[in-house]
Amino acid sequence: MAKRYNPNKCKINRNYTVSDIAKLYGVHKNTVKNWIKRGLKKIDNHRPYLILGSELREFLKDLRTINKRPCEFGEIYCFCCNSAREPLQESIEFEPYNLSLFVLKGRCNICNSLMNKYQRLEDLARLQRYFAVILPLQQKRLS
Ligand SMILES: [Zn+2]
Incomplete structure (x- = not known):
């Protein structure tokens, strides 16, 4: 029952900060930071972090697949x-x-x-x- 985030909601040619993404998807900033930890690519390591819309879209598509993967009983x-x-x-x-x-x-x-x-x-x-x-x-x- 993981949340679904529409990958097409972000624009591929835009740069997003962590707060932009949090606002766009109605999630906490920590959720976005967690996405970064889990593989969402930043443009570089300068703060505030910028994320390319196209990277965000790809990441959210992957997230959907991951969340769809079923667990066995007891997992x-x-x-x-x-x-x-x-x-x-x-x-x-x-x-x-x-x-x-x-x-x-x-x-x-x-x-x-x-x-x-x-x-x-x-x-x-x-x-x-x-x-x-x-x-x-x-x-x-x-x-
Ligand atoms: Zn583990």
Whole structure:
């Protein structure tokens, strides 16, 4: 359930600053900085960073493909590894989201980054068996 950003919303012949992009796509500046970390190319290292519209468009197209890549049962997509990963057993917890969904959270077993994934409530029992046990966020903090 990752957000989709329309790659065609930016103009390929324009230069964008981090705040321009944040405004254009209605995201936080940190999200844009995260995109840079994940491979969005800057024109150079001078601040404020400038990003070419054509680079932004290509990056957002890639992002869509990445987000479409399905995870196996019990895997969460790690944005740091750019790959589906199994969470570390002891890091797994869940947070109710609404009546039909919850958020499965855990740390990547390769790079230790925080990962999360929306899951259907009906999958909870199966996931709890799969991981031996997953505690709800609240309960984990209390214990
Ligand atoms: Zn990872």
